Amino acid sequence: MADQEEEFKYTFKMKSSVTTLTVPVVLPLTASAKEFVGRLMSSHDLPCFVEDDLFEEFQKFILTETSKLQDESSSGILKGLEGAAHDKIGKIADQWGRAYTQECVGYTQDRDQKGSSDFTDLYHKLIHSSALEVLFNLEHTYSVAVQDVVFQRDRSIQKRQLKQSQEMEEAVQNLDITHDDQHVNMLAARHFENMQRECQQWDMELKNLQQAQREEFKTYIRELANDTNNAEESSIRQRIRAMSDSLPVEDTPEPVEQPGMNESFTVNLGSQLKTIYNLRLMSMDVLDLCRHRPSRSGGRLMPQPQRLQSAMSLYSNSLSALVLLVDDRVSSYTGIKKEFASICQQSTDFHFPDMDTQLRVVQQAVHKGNVLRKAHKADERERGSQDNSSEGSSNSSNEEISTNLQTGDFYITRHSNLSQVHLVFHLVSDDSTRDNTHCGTHPVLLALRNILKIAVYFDIYTITIPLLLVYEMHEYTEKHRAKKQRRSRSQKDLSFDNVRSMQEMLQTTDWNVFREGCDDPDELTDVISSYIGFVSDVCIPMKQITPAEMMKRIPQTTIKQLERAKTEGHRGQRQHLQEQDAEGNQ
DSSP states (O other): OOOEEEEEEEEEEETTEEEEEEEEEEESOOSOHHHHHHHHHHHTTOOGGGHHHHHHHHHHHHHHHHHHHHHHHHHHHHHHHHTSOHHHHHHHHHHHHHHHHHHOGGGSOOOOHHHHHHHHHHHHHHHTSTTHHHHHHHHHHHHHHHHHHHHHHHHHHHHHHHHHHHHHHHHHHTBTTTBOHHHHHHHHHHHHHHHHHHHHHHHHHHHHHHHHHHHHHHHHHHHHHHTTTOSSOOHHHHHHHHHHHTSOOOOSOOOOOOOOEEEEEEEEEOSSSOEEEEEEEEESOGGGGTOOOOEEETTEEEOOHHHHHHHHTTTSSOEEEEEEEEOSSOOSSSHHHHHHHHHHTTSOOSSSOOHHHHHHHHHHHHHHHHHHHHHHHHHHHHHHOSTTHHHHHHHHHHSOOOOSOOTTOEEEEEOSSSSSOSEEEEEEOOGGGGOTTOOTTOHHHHHHHHHHHHHHHTTEEEEEOOGGGOSSOHHHHHHHHHHHHHHOOEEEOOOHHHHHHHHHHHHTOOTHHHHHHOSSHHHHHHHHHHHHHHHHHHHSOEEEOOHHHHHHTSOHHHHHHHHHHHHHHHHHHHHHHHHHHHHHHO
């Protein structure tokens, strides 16, 4: 709706004279009516007794003229649609419907169990029909929209983090000059609140977008199922194709993926009724099985063959799974869990709940499981010794129920938006798996047996397991890290002033601010760890050390002893060679 300027006239009497005020007003009005009237009173020196009457007249004028402007704009749009093509009308209807469903809760559609059951049957039917390309174009269009929101969120958060780090660094440097401890604590609290608020806003926007996409996707599936038998291309297919073609095409060449090393084996088990197993040994990043990398050829979307196979086998008896080694906390804040969660956020899951919802369900199940474990331990103590039964029960009752898992526990998440995986087994592991002495009763190995039983029971025919239960060779990485540290010529400047500055900063920090802003202990741990690392980087900078300075740190007595040992070694070797030459001459 374009802006339009209208004249507002107001007439009032003052003593025996009649005065008329005429001012231009731009509609729709961006400021409030009360503020605009206040500006008129101040700029035209109007008497105070006309303010209330002026406000009423101006408010009536705004309501009347704005309504006329909206009616004219709507009439013009409707007249323009009378001669428009069918595709254009469909696009505009989709935009209006999307705007209503995203902004107004009353227009969102209700979800029921029967509808979800019909949706799975229709999707399985369409994915094995000629509508396969249309479905992939629709999923790709939605994925691009989600990735755009994720990119904007990451860029906005990164800018805010950079700005906050600069402000905190300036405050720490000017401590006791322009800032005191209270100002620094207030600044840290304000930074934390602003960051939390921005993250919540972006998360809410992303969830609203994904929810709207789920509802639209289900609607498109039903309409495509009704148009499957039509010989000609239906309007719904034209609209989906137009949505995909309207996406911007990047001119940058796609990176060429290097083929990973792999070797395949076939194993036959059984004497009479043999069972064939195909084993494949691969050297790759385990999360590459989850990343979706579509490409375009001649303007057409070309999905990966693995992604195509995963979509066609989503509701079949041939599922694919992945074993992911994680820590004992049910979260997605750190490590490989954070990277996996970011991959899941790159597109909308149209068939299963999102990652956060599934993790919340797992957390509730973990709490119930730990309660049962505590009760089971109490029963074992009572059976073991009657003398210590009262003591054991009192100790068990005083123990807090942990929210963490134990080594060997695992939980399952379901996904339909990953490249080659339908199910992910999150297996809790620790550093004990790196030890070469663990036996077959190790909790992780017992958990793998249970995972294989579940795979057989639920028709999971393809499962990927990390070899040796590690993602990297620990001994090699330790040697490489030690060699890299020896070559390095930079280290922390642990001077007395820097260490004292860090101690003062940590002592004057109000830790209650972090405790009040976090919902669970895992988030509190991550926030405090990040804050301590930030304080360490600011207060204790890196310092370049030359080889000469490193040599000065070695005691002189040690250097002399090494030189003396070197000289004696050369002298002894020289005498030994002379004796050998003398024996040879004789």
